[in-house]
Amino acid sequence: xxxxxxxxxxxxxxxxxxxxxxxxxxxxxxxxxxxxxxxxxxxxxxxxxxxxxxxxxxxxxxxxxxxxxxxxxxxxxxxxxxxxxxxxxxxxxxxxxxxxxxxxxxxxxxxxxxxxxxxxxxxxxxxxxxxxxxxxxxxxxxxxxxxxxxxxxxxxxxxxxxxxxxxxxxxxxxxxxxxxxxxxxxxxxxxxxxxxxxxxxxxxxxxxxxxxxxxxxxxxxxxxxxxxxxxxxxxxxxxxxxxxxxxxxxxxxxxxxxxxxx
Amino acid sequence: xxxxxxxxxxxxxxxxxxxxxxxxxxxxxxxxxxxxxxxxxxxxxxxxxxxxxxxxxxxxxxxxxxxxxxxxxxxxxxxxxxxxxxxxxxxxxxxxxxxxxxxxxxxxxxxxxxxxxxxxxxxxxxxxxxxxxxxxxxxxxxxxxxxxxxxxxxxxxxxxxxxxxxxxxxxxxxxxxxxxxxxxxxxxxxxxxxxxxxxxxxxxxxxxxxxxxxxxxxxxxxxxxxxxxxxxxxxxxxxxxxxxxxxxxxxxxxxxxxxxxxxxxxxxxxxxxxxxxxxxxxxxxxxxxxxxx
Numbered sequence: 001x002x003x004x005x006x007x008x009x010x011x012x013x014x015x016x017x018x019x020x021x022x023x024x025x026x027x028x029x030x031x032x033x034x035x036x037x038x039x040x041x042x043x044x045x046x047x048x049x050x051x052x053x054x055x056x057x058x059x060x061x062x063x064x065x066x067x068x069x070x071x072x073x074x075x076x077x078x079x080x081x082x083x084x085x086x087x088x089x090x091x092x093x094x095x096x097x098x099x100x101x102x103x104x105x106x107x108x109x110x111x112x113x114x115x116x117x118x119x120x121x122x123x124x125x126x127x128x129x130x131x132x133x134x135x136x137x138x139x140x141x142x143x144x145x146x147x148x149x150x151x152x153x154x155x156x157x158x159x160x161x162x163x164x165x166x167x168x169x170x171x172x173x174x175x176x177x178x179x180x181x182x183x184x185x186x187x188x189x190x191x192x193x194x195x196x197x198x199x200x201x202x203x204x205x206x207x208x209x210x211x212x213x214x215x216x217x218x219x220x221x222x223x224x225x226x227x228x229x230x231x232x233x234x235x236x237x238x239x240x241x242x243x244x245x246x247x248x249x250x251x252x253x254x255x256x257x258x259x260x261x262x
Numbered sequence: 263x264x265x266x267x268x269x270x271x272x273x274x275x276x277x278x279x280x281x282x283x284x285x286x287x288x289x290x291x292x293x294x295x296x297x298x299x300x301x302x303x304x305x306x307x308x309x310x311x312x313x314x315x316x317x318x319x320x321x322x323x324x325x326x327x328x329x330x331x332x333x334x335x336x337x338x339x340x341x342x343x344x345x346x347x348x349x350x351x352x353x354x355x356x357x358x359x360x361x362x363x364x365x366x367x368x369x370x371x372x373x374x375x376x377x378x379x380x381x382x383x384x385x386x387x388x389x390x391x392x393x394x395x396x397x398x399x400x401x402x403x404x405x406x407x408x409x410x411x412x413x414x415x416x417x418x419x420x421x422x423x424x425x426x427x428x429x430x431x432x433x434x435x436x437x438x439x440x441x442x443x444x445x446x447x448x449x450x451x452x453x454x455x456x457x458x459x460x461x462x463x464x465x466x467x468x469x470x471x472x473x474x475x476x477x478x479x480x481x482x483x484x485x486x487x488x489x490x491x492x493x494x495x496x497x498x499x500x501x502x503x504x505x506x507x508x509x510x511x512x513x514x515x516x517x518x519x520x521x522x523x524x525x526x527x528x529x530x531x532x533x534x535x536x537x538x539x540x541x542x543x544x545x546x547x548x549x550x551x552x553x554x555x
Contacts, residue, residue: 001358001361001362001445001453001467001471002358002359002361002362002363002463002467003362003454003457003463004362004363004463010363010364013359013362013364014364014365016359017356017359017360017364017370020352020355020356020359021370021373021374023431024373024374024376024377024431024434025373026392026398026399027377027385027388027389027392027431028376029398030388030391030392030397030398031385031388033398034388034391070287073283074283074284074287075284077280077281077283077284078280078281078283078284078285080280081277081278081279081280081281082281084277085277085278085280085281086277087275087276087277087278088275088278089278093278093281093285096285096288096293097284097285097288098544099541100288100292100293101488101544102488102491102537102540102541102543102544103292103296103537103540104491104492104494104512104513104533104536104537104540105492105494106492106494106513106516106517106520106533106536107295107296107299107516107533107536107537108291108292108295109517109520109521110298110299110302110309110520110521110526110529110530111294111295111298111299111302112291112295114298114309115294115298130291131291133287133291134287134288134291134292137284137287137288138288141284191378191379194381195379195380195381195382195383195384197381197382197383197495197499198494198495198517202521212381212384213381213383213384214383215384216383216384216386216387227387227391230387231387231388231391234384234385234387234388237381237384238380238384241379241380241381242376242379242380245372245375245376245379246372249368249371249372249375252439253371253439253442253443256439256440256442256443257442257443257446257447
């Protein structure tokens, strides 16, 4: 993008990049350095020995998987419907879904709290999965519709002439084409549902149901504010997330370039 | 005859079944909650007593005289403008540099994006330490013999700036990746031609690359408006809205009023205002975009 011919210019650009990146690393250094304060690696052992870290991870994994599955199904069908189908009031439906995009989750707390207690769903994974799905879906539907708008209608026409019905052409033509946007949708949904804090805080009360975002709080109770162990727990939470991201990095980048938010 | 009409009407409209699952799901969760909140905002209720007392528009009247409510709006506005400008400027510059000829691009891309994937909840204890006198910043200042005390989180005039820098740290990765994606679609040959014609780097960036990413900037604008109004995790976890409401946002205030103090009717009225602002904000950004584009 920038055209730089001189050696000096190239070095300066690289230097600028390094300087700009430093602030992004400082908190990570603080996290690791802080976690090794006091008793060093013993902090990690103390955190691990409580035995709760794998449980919290498992719970986060179950919730994220549930949200991703629901978002994927609702999102693909609705994205397809909004992009390729004709029906009465399409604009109205679409706007009603976009209004949901603006909804802050704090508004859901009281209504859902009251309702979930009535339905005996309080302190179950579903109490987090269902609202999370509803909160994430509007944005992914927007992305998927935009992506499918770029897919020529002629593909579907051709399939219809060959005798395929709508369901068949959705399944065998549209779905395979959506792979790039699907991976972006999945990564975004994963990040958001894995990092969700407020809904698990309120709707999951027992420690065997809680998620990784509640770990710092749990350890604040457990270790009466021993910061080093809380930070050790933070590092243990961060490492798998960073590893997972590094594995998906290429796919994710491709998905985002594939037509999201043009 | 009658039957024929309805049948063909159904045939024409059967595409609606594709969006119905998603739509009904949203109605059950989101629109039900909105309706519940509207209803609750005209009542006085502590969540426990079996009867709600209808109070009409009293909650809304109370709101306009509530200094903390106005403080929340002011904080949201400052936060929106600063984080939007800084975060997108940084994201844009990173994207430009990483599209140029530099070493180890993937390493830098990952370092910039990692903050985005880490939960504010996980990082909150880290930031509380980093911006305290026991933190790394203080050590660096001491090492450089700078006479600065890092007590910014406990001072009402600086706490908001700390939270904004945390937000920028967290979300630059997102604006970076979107700008990076948008720039991949700008025709490289056109840029080269401009540069051959003698247009300098800055001129090409300003007159060709930035307009080429306009869609991304507008989308980020809309997301920032919604995001600023939704702000909860970062202020709640780092400062719980303090000191003295200096970092109070509508989200944290609704939580304080509703969940902590059981003023559910008042919290619902605040929620309704928040929702109206969010919808209006999204609508206006969208409209401004349509007009210009």
